[in-house]
Amino acid sequence: MYEYLEGVITLIMPNYIVVDVNGIGYKVYSPTPFAYEQGKKAKVYIEQKFSDNTGLTLYGFESEDAKGLFLKLLSVSGIGPKSALAIMAAEDSKSLAEAIEQGEVKYLTRFPGVGKKTASQIVLDLKGKLGDYVQRLDQEHNEExxxxxxxxxxxxxxxxxxxxxxxxxxxxxxxxxxxxxxxxxxxxxxxxxxx
CATH class of the missing domain: 1.10.8 (Helicase, Ruva Protein; domain 3)
Structure with a gap:
């Protein structure tokens, strides 16, 4: 299991980046690929998933907290890695976490592939579990x-x-x-x- 990759970002595409680590290019799907700079060194927090259709797939995030949010979304029934990435790509993590914490089902239905049933399931499964995450983001922002x-x-x-x-x-x-x-x-x- 990889925890993170540290290397040079050699390619940025709309839904993934390539991280060169000692001459090996890792294709990493990311909700925010344009947050990285091509040609610059970066630390990308990794989650690996294996499926029969796609084999081993790497998902990467700017922070451990963002990776944690991705894993929490995956724990919701009916949400797979692609849906979780699409949800995270469509909104900044803080607004997403706050919407879940406040039980805003209607707000969550605006994300790709999230209907009322899935949005309700997200709130049911995750409400009350993201408070620490929101608090950390608030604290980071307040320091800035x-x-x-x-x-x-x-x-x-x-x-x-x-x-x-x-x-x-x-x-x-x-x-x-x-x-x-x-x-x-x-x-x-x-x-x-x-x-």
Whole structure:
């Protein structure tokens, strides 16, 4: 069993990458192949699956957490590796995990190959099991943003907006020319009230 591959990304395609490890090119299916840079060294966390039709297939992820989310999706009845990859490719991992944690069946039906029955099964099997994952992603993101912006994001949630609503406007807030939490809050409220 491989845990990860560390090597140079020699090819990036819409649904896979090729990782050269000491002269051997590994074809690795990924939900986010364009997150890698061709010609650059990368560490890709690997999950192997074997089937009679395709033989040994490698699936790769940018982090152990993303690999963990993939494995959790695979544990859901009716979801195979291709479906799990398609779901992860269609949405950032944090929004996906939050939707599952909040039981948003309708939101999950927008993913390729996920009908109402499968979406309900995902929520039934995984709700309550992704809280740590969401918390780690929040913590990583909070370390990347300024303290003033972080305070503003927490304030907007305290005002009653959902994490999902606040996450949608965060990129715009990050680009704003604000000096204090108050300025971020005012701008954030103006964005949220437009919707």
């Amino acid at each position: 943003v300024s303290p003033a912006l972080n305070d503003a994001l927490l304030a907007l949630i305290a005002l009653g907006y959902t994490k999902k609503e606040v996450n949608k406007i965060t990129p715009k807030l990050e680009q704003a020319d604000a000096d204090s939490a108050d300025e971020y809050i005012k701008y954030g409220l103006s964005l949220l009230l437009k919707k």
